[in-house]
Amino acid sequence: xxxxxxxxxxxxxxxxxxxxxxxxxxxxxxxxxAAGENTIAANATGCSEVTTTQYPMSAFKIPWIHSLFENxxxxxxxxxxxxxxxxxxxKTNMLVLGGDGATFxxxxxxxxxxxxxxxxFLYVCYDNEAYQNTGYQSSGSTPLDxxxxxxxxxxxxxxxxxxxxxxxxxxxxxxxxxxxxxxVAYPIDLIAKVKKAxxxxxxxxxxxxxxxxxxWGIEPNETLQVARMAQQSGFYPNIEYVNxxxxxxxxxxxxxSVEEFLKPQKRFKHLxxxxxxxxxxxxxxxxxxxxxxxxxxxxx
Amino acid sequence: MKxxxxxxxxxxxxxxxxxxRVLLCPEVDHEKCIGCxxxxxxxxxxxxxxxxxxxxxxxxxxxxxxxYCKGCGLCAxxxxxxxxxxxxxxx
Numbered sequence: 074x075x076x077x078x079x080x081x082x083x084x085x086x087x088x089x090x091x092x093x094x095x096x097x098x099x100x101x102x103x104x105x106x107a108a109g110e111n112t113i114a115a116n117a118t119g120c121s122e123v124t125t126t127q128y129p130m131s132a133f134k135i136p137w138i139h140s141l142f143e144n145x146x147x148x149x150x151x152x153x154x155x156x157x158x159x160x161x162x163x164k165t166n167m168l169v170l171g172g173d174g175a176t177f178x179x180x181x182x183x184x185x186x187x188x189x190x191x192x193x194f195l196y197v198c199y200d201n202e203a204y205q206n207t208g209y210q211s212s213g214s215t216p217l218d219x220x221x222x223x224x225x226x227x228x229x230x231x232x233x234x235x236x237x238x239x240x241x242x243x244x245x246x247x248x249x250x251x252x253x254x255x256x257v258a259y260p261i262d263l264i265a266k267v268k269k270a271x272x273x274x275x276x277x278x279x280x281x282x283x284x285x286x287x288x289w290g291i292e293p294n295e296t297l298q299v300a301r302m303a304q305q306s307g308f309y310p311n312i313e314y315v316n317x318x319x320x321x322x323x324x325x326x327x328x329x330s331v332e333e334f335l336k337p338q339k340r341f342k343h344l345x346x347x348x349x350x351x352x353x354x355x356x357x358x359x360x361x362x363x364x365x366x367x368x369x370x371x372x373x
Numbered sequence: 374m375k376x377x378x379x380x381x382x383x384x385x386x387x388x389x390x391x392x393x394r395v396l397l398c399p400e401v402d403h404e405k406c407i408g409c410x411x412x413x414x415x416x417x418x419x420x421x422x423x424x425x426x427x428x429x430x431x432x433x434x435x436x437x438x439x440x441y442c443k444g445c446g447l448c449a450x451x452x453x454x455x456x457x458x459x460x461x462x463x464x
Contacts, residue, residue: 079420079438081386087418087441088385093393094445098417125385129377132385260414294446294459297415 084110089132091124094293096257096283096300097199098124101170103260104197104281107267108166110135115149117171117180118142120206120285121199143180145169146187149194166271167194174204176280177213177238188247188276195251195270195277198240205288213238216308217360218353219340221288226343231353236360244278245317251277253313257284258300262323266313273315282309290339302334307361310368324372325365331358386441390418394444398462399437405456406434412448412457421448 081087084105091098097120105112116122116139125132126139140148149169156162171180176198184196203221204210211221216237220226224233244252251270255263263281270277282303284296291299303309304323308331311323332354335341344350365371406428412421412435420438428434434456437448449457 077422077424077436077438078440079422081383081420082422083419085419086383086386087420087438088388088390089418090388090390091417093417093443094447095417099415099447102417102419103414126380127385127388129380130384130387131380131382134382257415260411293444294450296445297447297450 084134085125086132086134088130089125090127091120092286092293094286094296095120095124096285096296097121097172097201099257099260099296100197100199100255100263100281100283101125103257103263104168104170104267105133105135107264108168108195108271111164112166112168113152114138114168114170115140115145115152117145117169117175119172119175119199121170121172123206142175144183145171145175146180146184146192146194146196150187150190150192153192153194163193163274169194169196171196171198172204172206173198173200173202173214174212176200177240181243185247188244188249188278191275193274193276195267195279197267198278198280199283200280201283201285201288202237203285203288205285209288214240217357218344220343221340231343231349232340240280241278241312241314245314247276248317249278250275250316251314253278254280254282254309254311256282256300256304256309256311258297258304259311259323262311288340290342291337295337299334299337302329305329306331306334307365307370308334308357310364310370312368319368322368322370325370326372328371331361389440390443391440394442394462396461397444397446397459398439399442399444399446399448399457400460401434401436402456402458403428403434404430405454406432407454407456408433408435409453410435411451411453412437415447415451417445417447418443
């Protein structure tokens with residue numbers, strides 16, 4: 074048995090209550106690591122908040138604040154105003170952290186306002202495609218046919234009947250100088266994107282694909298594999314926009330079908346039971362194919 | 374009664390989550406480790422780290438802190454040289 078003790082060098086300490094194999098917490102630590110200690114973070118309600126700050130403890134080693142589900146973007150705007158008043162504008166990185174529920178649904182009005190005002194912060198969304206923290210209810214980010222507790226499959230439905238909201242397009246519509254997606258399976262790319270974003274003045278948006286072990290029904294050691302398969306199938310493209318221009322896409326180096334990506338996840342298990350499931354898988358494949366075509370993800 | 378609204382930084386480390394491990398536990402083969410640090414990047418607990426010690430090939434090897442390890446196995450999954458094996462733990 075290993076007797077080694079970690080010197081705990083990261084800006085996010087262990088002892089938090091995130092599940093074994095949690096995708097969100099990997100992203101959280103990598104984002105902090107890339108931003109560095111000269112950073113203030115405002116956090117929305119969600120797993121990233123409840124798992125890291127069980128009263129009276131905190132896993133964060135940087136100044137961090139939580140207020141409500143909907144308002145971290147407004148909170149960050151206030152902190153930036155205070156820094157401006159003190160004559161310390163631009164000296165500290167301002168991060169906003171929130172899940173897809175806080176970002177796509179509950180906080181979208183506040184976020185839109187802050188983006189329109191041109192607030193100088195990086196908004197990081199941990200996209201695990203449902204309200205996983207409160208018991209796997211569907212959110213604006215839930216993809217077609219996913220089984221959540223509010224979109225259960227049955228005789229008349231095959232899970233979520235709605236398409237995933239395109240938050241990237243919403244961000245682009247606000248003319249943000251930096252908009253990108255990242256994926257926990259590609260940590261080096263993720264770190265590079267955070268660092269690049271923080272060199273740009275104005276509102277930035279980074280959406281990170283984070284598998285949820287209990288919510289998606291995967292094994293703890295499958296988190297990275299499933300996240301990788303989302304990229305390889307074209308289901309979740311890894312893209313980067315600067316000033317509205319698509320400047321970088323991660324090409325697919327090993328192409329797979331969406332079926333391979335869906336198969337290990339219990340939230341899509343019902344699609345493999347009968348013929349109507351095949352029709353649904355074809356619909357998801359079409360979405361992935363369109364991504365591959367629109368973003369030019371094919372290697373050739 | 375006064376209730377403080379703030380918490381000291383990093384204090385969650387007092388919670389030793391090592392008892393979350395159910396069955397499997399990572400075991401690092403120091404000789405196989407090439408010191409790339411990918412395990413450190415993806416460990417959800419952030420407790421895979423460079424020991425600063427070198428193996429017979431002169432590579433600095435990594436280790437895990439079992440006080441906190443929840444046994445997810447992502448370090449073993451990402452290791453490019455399969456230096457980490459998830460083994461049944463003898464308690």
